[in-house]
Amino acid sequence: MLSIRRNPGDESMKVIEQLLKLQEIEFGPQSTSADHCHEASALRDEIPAPLLAHYDRFKARAKKAVALVHHGVCGGCRMKIPSGPYAALIRDEDVAMCEYCGRYLILAPPDPAPVKPARRGRRKSADTLVTA
Ligand SMILES: [Zn+2]
Numbered sequence: 794m795l796s797i798r799r800n801p802g803d804e805s806m807k808v809i810e811q812l813l814k815l816q817e818i819e820f821g822p823q824s825t826s827a828d829h830c831h832e833a834s835a836l837r838d839e840i841p842a843p844l845l846a847h848y849d850r851f852k853a854r855a856k857k858a859v860a861l862v863h864h865g866v867c868g869g870c871r872m873k874i875p876s877g878p879y880a881a882l883i884r885d886e887d888v889a890m891c892e893y894c895g896r897y898l899i900l901a902p903p904d905p906a907p908v909k910p911a912r913r914g915r916r917k918s919a920d921t922l923v924t925a
Pocket residue numbers: 860867868869870871872891892893894895896
């Protein structure tokens with residue numbers, strides 16, 4: 794009995810995002826607070842059972858089932874994702890899974906502009922010792 798309703802144009806939240814959210818709640822520091830329990834169970838109601846089962850297998854081993862992908866690298870196992878699956882991930886076709894560690898993959902948000910403490914202490918070369 795699979796009746797995953799998908800209203801076209803109304804994809805407020807993708808399944809993988811729901812999984813990630815659930816993971817953040819359940820692995821978060823406040824996972825036992827009442828609010829979070831409520832939110833987690835609401836998410837569990839939304840997420841298709843097979844995905845949830847996969848997630849729970851990871852969770853049973855205290856592992857996260859959803860890995861963020863940074864620069865084409867799986868955040869779970871640090872393996873480089875082959876170009877085919879990576880392209881599919883970018884095209885957002887389907888729920889992608891790392892073929893090495895089995896985690897679900899979600900593209901990490903693009904890095905914010907690198908905040909470098911580029912304060913290059915513009916030191917005047919006062920230390921050019923002028924020994925008289
Ligand atoms: Zn992986």
